[in-house]
Amino acid sequence: MKLPSPPLPKALRRSPPRPGQNDRNGKNGRNGATVTKPKPKEQAVEGVASVVGWLDERTGASPFLRGFLYRKVPKGTNWYYTLGSATLFAFLSQAVTGVFLAMYYEPDPTRAYESASRITNEVFLGEFVRGMHRWGSTVMIILIFLHMGRTFFFGAYKYPRELNWVIGVVLIVLTLLMGLTGYLLPFDQRSFWATVVAVNLNSSGPIVGPYLADFLRVGSEFGPTTIPRFYALHMLLVPGLIVALIGAHLYLVAKLGTTAPPWLKAEKKDLLKEEI
C-alpha cells in the first residue's frame, strides 16, 4: 500500500522516475520490466553521441559534412581522382613539419646556417623532420603537376569548372614561390647562389623586375633583412594565401562535383529509364 506523500514544498519532493530509470521497486521499463543498467561500452558510445549531438545542434555541421563528404561521384571515378587529396596532404605535411622547424630555425644571416645544421645534427629527429620538409616540397610539386595533368587530360577544366582551374594555377605559382623562398633559408653556398640567380631572374623582368628584386632583397644588395623577408614570405604570407585558395578550390569541387572520365559515355538506356 502506498502512503500519501507529505505536503512538502515542491523543491524537496522526490521527483518521479524518468522513463527508462528504475523506480523504487526496480521496475519502470517497458511493460513494467526491470531496467538493466547500460554497459560501460554502451555508455561510452552514448557519451560520444551526445557530445557530437550537442555540437551538431549548435553548428548545424552534419548536413554540411554529409553533403561534402558523402556527395555523389560519377561512375568511373578512379585512383587518379585522389591526386588532389594527395596534394592537400602533402601541403598539410609541409605545414606541420614547417611549424616545428620554425621552433629551432633562426632567420638571421649569421645564425641561419648554424641553426639549420643544428636541426640536422643535434635536435632529436631533426634530420628526419627537416628531410620530410625538404623532400616533401618536391613531392608536393610533383603531385600538383600530376593533379593538373589529370584535370587536363580528363577535360575537368571545362565549363563550369574554369574558375577552379584558374585557382589551381594560382596555387601552383604560390607553391613554386614557397620553393623559391624556402630554398634560401638553409643559407649554405648552394641556397645562397641559387637565390642570387633567382632574384636576378626576377630582376630581368622589364620595368617592374628590378623593383621586385629590390623588394625580395630589401634593397639593392643581399643584406641583414633579406633572410627575415624570405622567412616571413615563406611561413606567413604565401602559406596564408595557399590555405585561403585551397578553401576556395575545395568549395568549388564540392559545389560543382567532379567529372566522369572521358572514356565513359552517358548510358542512354539508363537515361531513358530515369526520364520516364
Next chain:
Amino acid sequence: MADSPKQFDKKSRYTEGRGIPGAFEGETITRRRLMEGTALAAGGIATMAFALPGLGFALGPLFEDTLPTRWQDVGPEGDFNDETYTPRVMNIDPEIGDAGKTTIYVRKFNDGKDKVIEGQDPQPYVVISTRCAHLGCPVRYIQASQKFVCPCHGGVYGFQGDVEGGPPVRPLDRFYTRVTSGRVEVGDRFSLNSELERFSPRDPSNHLDGLWQYIYPSRPTT
C-alpha cells in the same frame, strides 16, 4: 492627397523609380542606403588604417638607399699594375658576415688599352666586379687568355670586362676608385653599357644599350 501641400507630392529625384525599400518621398537618400554607406566607409577606413602603413612598411626599402658609400682600402699602389688583374676581397655589406663579401679584380688604368669616354673622368684604377651580368654568378679571371669566365652559363668577358660571348647583356660592373696617401680605395659600384659608358648600378640581366636603359631604370636603392 489633394489637400496636402504641394511640395510633399513631389517625388524625390534621388529615390524615385528606384524601388528602394523604405524610401520616403522627398528623401535625397534612404536610411538603409545611408547606413550601408556608413558601414562600408567605416570598414574601409579601418582596413586602410592598418593596411596602408603595413604596406608602406613592407615596401619602404624600395625607395631608400640603405648602403652608404664606404671607401675600402685594398692595398698600396705598388700592389697593382696595368697589365694584369690582382684579386682582392671587399665587403659589400659588413653586417652579414661572409655572405656580404665579394671578390674584385684590380688593375691600374692602362692608357694604351683602356677606352676614355668623353665627359666621364676615367678612374685611376679599374676595379672589376665579379658579379656576372647575366644572372649574378661569380666570374673568374683567367690570366692565360686574359678573359673573365662565368661558371654558370658560360659567359665570357674580355680584358676590359666587355662581353665576348655567352648570355651576358652588358659588360662587367666596375667600382669607383681613388688613391689616398698612396693607397688604393674602392667605393660604389657602377654599371656600363657596351660602349663602356657609365650608368648607375643595375642588377645583372638588365640591359643598358639603346632603349633598354629605360626598360631597366635606375632605382632609388642604388
